[in-house]
Amino acid sequence: MLQMLMVGLLWFSAVGCGLLAGLYFAFSAFIMTALGRIGQAAGIAAMNAINVAIVQSLFLPIFLATTAASAALAVTALFRWGEPGAMAMVAGGVLYVLGMFVVTMIFNVPLNNALAAADPASPEAASLWARYLTDWTLWNHVRTVASTAACALFIAAIAAR
Numbered sequence: 001m002l003q004m005l006m007v008g009l010l011w012f013s014a015v016g017c018g019l020l021a022g023l024y025f026a027f028s029a030f031i032m033t034a035l036g037r038i039g040q041a042a043g044i045a046a047m048n049a050i051n052v053a054i055v056q057s058l059f060l061p062i063f064l065a066t067t068a069a070s071a072a073l074a075v076t077a078l079f080r081w082g083e084p085g086a087m088a089m090v091a092g093g094v095l096y097v098l099g100m101f102v103v104t105m106i107f108n109v110p111l112n113n114a115l116a117a118a119d120p121a122s123p124e125a126a127s128l129w130a131r132y133l134t135d136w137t138l139w140n141h142v143r144t145v146a147s148t149a150a151c152a153l154f155i156a157a158i159a160a161r
Contacts, residue, residue, distance in 0.1 A: 010154050017150045018147075020066065025148075070154075071093055073157075092151075096146060100150070103139050107139040111139075
């Protein structure tokens, strides 16, 4: 029974990490660049609209459940270290929780909150928007790499089992 649960969590985590890696990749590869090109007020308004819509979509349950599953896999694998794929499960779980979830909470969310509090047309928003485009995207790159690597590690753990 525990074996089936582990395999299910591995598959769920691999798919969840892959979905989120793809979303973060899209933001890093072209969405933020496009928002930066449409002008300050329009870019800020668009990003604020995205930030509201994303937490009202399927993103949030997948984001939270994948984080919980990844953390559970890492902890469980520590107690089952001798089993095939345990090292990949620990590495994938820790990498995902730290590189995606913690980075999101410490860096991306506060930047989103500051952007939401700004008047998009104000002169003060110009420096905020310039910093946001650079800083938010940098931390999004970290989330992209962490999610992609965690996905690969969970797939490696599945293959090892």
